[in-house]
Amino acid sequence: MNIVVCVKVTPSTAAKIKVGASGVSIDKQGVEYEINPYDAFAIEAALQHVEANGGEVTLLSLGAEGSTKDIRNGLAMGAVKAVHLTDDNYELRDSFSVAKALADELKSLQWDAIFFGKQAVDSDNYQVPSMVSALLELPVANVCSTAEFRDGKFRAIRAVEGGTEIVELSAKCCISFTKGPKEPRFPTIPNIMKAKKKPLDQKAAPAVENRVKVTKLELPPPRPAGRIVGEGPEAAKELARLLREEAKVI
Amino acid sequence: MPTFELDEEIQDMQKMLRDFATEMIRPAYREAEHAGETPSELRESIKELSVHLVDMPEEYGGLGKDIRSAVVLEEELSYGDVGITVDVQDTSIGANAILIFGTDEQKTNLLTPILESGDGIAACFSEKGNPVSPEFIETTWREKEGSYKLMGSKTFVVGAGRAKNYLVLAKKDGSNDWQDLRLFLIAADTPGVVVGDRLGTLGLETCAVADVALMGVKVDSSRVLSAESSDAFKSKLGKVLDYARIVTCARMVGVMSATSDYSAKYSTERIAFDLPISQHQSIAFMVSDNATDVDACRWMTWQAAHEYVRGGESTANRALAHVVERAQKVATDSVQILGGHGFIQDHPVEKWMRDLRALSLIPGNDLFPEHG
The missing domain is CATH 1.20.140.10 (Butyryl-CoA Dehydrogenase, subunit A, domain 3)
Structure with missing residues (x-):
């Protein structure tokens, strides 16, 4: 089974984010990048599939030209090749623009299933997996923790309120992953070296017109300092009142 | 031109190991110290990273870089915890000795399988805290028909009882000539290898430290490392x-x-x-x-x-x-x-x-x- 994993290179979750001069994207100065953590779970799931069932994992990414280095980390995990659609203004694309470019590229790649992370931690739109599946007319299961392959079908497991939902999909499908039971593997030292020699096909991402326009980015307001309501049972009563009337959380 | 700039490949390894050290090794340091050993799952994960291969020649299964890469990677592992690092990274120092002393045949027959398995080699050089020099070495070898017999005792062996191999320095019975020194690569389960009680230590409690006695240990000549002259x-x-x-x-x-x-x-x-x-x-x-x-x-x-x-x-x-x-x-x-x-x-x-x-x-x- 050959699996394509769509990955995005996003700012490290430890990065301190500032809004850039344009007001619609972030200031990239000093920001470290890495493979989107949810995409790393998708790579891990894909590697486990090919280890169990044979086949190979290909990475497909749309992003800045400079993100090749980070895509190679995915190759070091065990993917055999990568396709990198370059666009230095990738963060100005909306989900459809990304999904359309990916879907068009996927038409020329060999695959049995397509895996994604459930969301990219930078734009947090959750839309690309569903859009790609719609464009390719494939079934999709989103936010799955695992997906077993049995008797020619995928059984994907999703955590839902108070339980789990098991979804069955035909083999040719799209699945997006959230944090699963197994953490993404660390690449070994030999695999880091091998990754340098693995094929990485780089080409300009096709232009696709946006349907959504980001007009402004704002950082959340700084959190106000905590307040000590008092001590003892009297304070508990006051705390409950404030939680209900002021914070409106109970 | 002097440079402190690491190439991109080493930087990738360094970054991966820093992440590994902080996410996997650091959280385990106290448990490992109290247990006196690295948790087995973590040990396997570290071995799997294959840091020990980085500076070994490709012809013997290494990655063909050198000690300048190894120091960067050893530092990163130790950033997580050095007790665990010393406990698990027990291959390369002995492997390097085989590389330096071994004949081509020994490198192929001894080094290649060790690099492949990542099995440990505990160095048994010192005796009673004395300098490593023939006059202070009491462990001796005798040769008979291509087979060697070792007698003696080595102190403070790091990895004793845990490493799969020992690398023992011994002198020819009765000779204080440097040229008569030999290094013996001995499988830990060879009859006559006796590991003493584990010693309590000031630090590095995760590592096993003990004395190792060699009671007439028989070693085949293929596992004996020597040099052509004293110098x-x-x-x-x-x-x-x-x-x-x-x-x-x-x-x-x-x-x-x-x-x-x-x-x-x-x-x-x-x-x-x-x-x-x-x-x-x-x-x-x-x-x-x-x-x-x-x-x-x-x-x-x-x-x-x-x-x-x-x-x-x-x-x-x-x-x-x-x-x-x-x-x-x-x-x-x-x-x-x-x-x-x-x-x-x-x-x-x-x-x-x-x-x-x-x-x-x-x-x-x-x-x-x-x-x-």
Whole structure:
């Protein structure tokens, strides 16, 4: 089974984010990048599939030209090749623009299933997996923790309120992953070296017109300092009142 | 042109290992210390990373880089925890000895399988804390029809009872000639190898340290390493020991860097007299001195590694002497920065202080002969 994993290179979750001069994207100065953590779970799931069932994992990414280095980390995990659609203004694309470019590229790649992370931690739109599946007319299961392959079908497991939902999909499908039971593997030292020699096909991402326009980015307001309501049972009563009337959380 | 810039590939390895060290090794350091061993799952994960292959030649299954890469990677692992690093990274120092002393045939037959399996090799050089020199060695060999027999006892063997192999230094019975020294690569389960009771240690409690007795151990000549002359043996042994010293430096720098970072962060969070303690001069000086020492020690280690590769005059002793001295300062100052919190086990700095002291005393580091 050959699996394509769509990955995005996003700012490290430890990065301190500032809004850039344009007001619609972030200031990239000093920001470290890495493979989107949810995409790393998708790579891990894909590697486990090919280890169990044979086949190979290909990475497909749309992003800045400079993100090749980070895509190679995915190759070091065990993917055999990568396709990198370059666009230095990738963060100005909306989900459809990304999904359309990916879907068009996927038409020329060999695959049995397509895996994604459930969301990219930078734009947090959750839309690309569903859009790609719609464009390719494939079934999709989103936010799955695992997906077993049995008797020619995928059984994907999703955590839902108070339980789990098991979804069955035909083999040719799209699945997006959230944090699963197994953490993404660390690449070994030999695999880091091998990754340098693995094929990485780089080409300009096709232009696709946006349907959504980001007009402004704002950082959340700084959190106000905590307040000590008092001590003892009297304070508990006051705390409950404030939680209900002021914070409106109970 | 001098450069401190690491190539992209080493940077990738460094970054991966820093992540591994902080996410996988650091959380396990105390459990491993109390248990006296690395949790088996973690041991396997570290072995799987194959750091030990980085500086071994490709023809024997290595990755073809050299000790300049190894020091960067050893530092990163030790940043997580050096007890676990010394416990698990037990292949390369012995493997390097086979590389230096072995014939082509021995390298193919002995080194290749060890690199492939990642099995440990515990070095049994020192005896009773004496210098490594024929007149102080009491472990002896006798040869009969191509088979050797070893008698004697080695003290303070790190990895005793845990490594799959021992590399034993012994002299010919009755001879104090350097040329009659041999190194014997012995499988740990060979009859006559007797591991003594585990010794309690100041630091590095995760590692097993014990004496190893050799009671008439039979060794086939294919597993005996020798040199063509006294000078050659001395020079090769010097190279083996230099390698161990440089790797030890790198590991110590990793711990120094860890304790320096930890105490610096603590100093920005701990408030005294309405200010983070880092804003008080006496603490600020210690924090900046620590960071300076880490840099200086790292660069001396890298330079020693560079000279090792270049084959120039060895600076491994100089690097080790400096690193050992500055490590004690950085370790105790880091404990001091944490004040009352420094000596309790809720924080790792007290452990790192003990580990650094132990590393500076691992048998041999300050006992080896001059050479070259």
